[in-house]
Amino acid sequence: MAGNTDSERRAVLDAETIAVVGCSATPGKPAHEVPAYLDAHGYTVVPVNPYAERVLGHAAADSLAEIDQRVDVVDVFRPPEEVPGIVDTAIARDDVGAVWLQVGIQHADAEERAAAAGLRVVSNSCIKVDHQRLVAP
Numbered sequence: 185m186a187g188n189t190d191s192e193r194r195a196v197l198d199a200e201t202i203a204v205v206g207c208s209a210t211p212g213k214p215a216h217e218v219p220a221y222l223d224a225h226g227y228t229v230v231p232v233n234p235y236a237e238r239v240l241g242h243a244a245a246d247s248l249a250e251i252d253q254r255v256d257v258v259d260v261f262r263p264p265e266e267v268p269g270i271v272d273t274a275i276a277r278d279d280v281g282a283v284w285l286q287v288g289i290q291h292a293d294a295e296e297r298a299a300a301a302g303l304r305v306v307s308n309s310c311i312k313v314d315h316q317r318l319v320a321p
Contacts, residue, residue, distance in 0.1 A: 188306075193314050196282040196304050199256035200228055202311075203280075205248055205270055206261030207231035209239045214286070215261035216240075218312045222259075225320065230255065248273045257282045259311055260289055267291035275301045284311050 202222055207229075208215035216239070223229045223240050230253065231239035234246040245251045248258060248270060258274045260267060260283065267285065271294040274280040282304035285291070290307045298305050306314075 190318055192304060193306060193309075194318050196257055196284060196306060197311075197315055197319050199281065201230060201253065201255050202227050202257045202259050203230040203232055203245070203248055203251055203255045204259045204261065205232040207233050207236075207239050207244065208261070209233065209236040209244075214310075218261075218286070218310065219259070221312045222315070225315065228253075248277070254279045256280070257284055257311075259284045259286065261286050262289070264289055264291045268294040268297075271295075271298045271303075274298065274303065282306070284309070286310060 204219045206215050207219050210216055219229045220240055230251055231242055231244040232248055233239055233244045236244045238244055258280055260270055274283055283298050285307040287310050295305045295307055
């Protein structure tokens with residue numbers, strides 16, 4: 185699957201804007217701490233959480249489709265069964281260059297569809313861990 189080499193992951197991490205689908209407003213949860221890390225390291229983080237108005241000081245979008253700014257990467261903190269819909273929305277946006285599925289999240293059919301549409305795909309991996317390993321050492 186695409187996205188498995190360090191050079192492919194570095195290319196994804198070269199992004200500017202990361203939409204975090206499933207971004208949590210609860211400190212201590214990975215879905216809060218990872219986007220906080222990305223925010224602290226210069227990325228524009230767009231939280232996607234229909235149950236919060238603001239997360240990490242940023243206005244939260246109800247859905248990926250409702251984001252009204254460019255999105256380079258979609259970082260997913262949602263269950264695998266939700267991945268196909270998220271991928272379909274990412275493909276339909278025409279600005280997303282990559283989909284990153286966090287640790288424990290995989291969906292082979294959706295990943296193949298995203299790759300076939302020209303998106304880079306990283307699955308079952310933490311974007312923070314890879315950033316620390318490949319970019320921030």
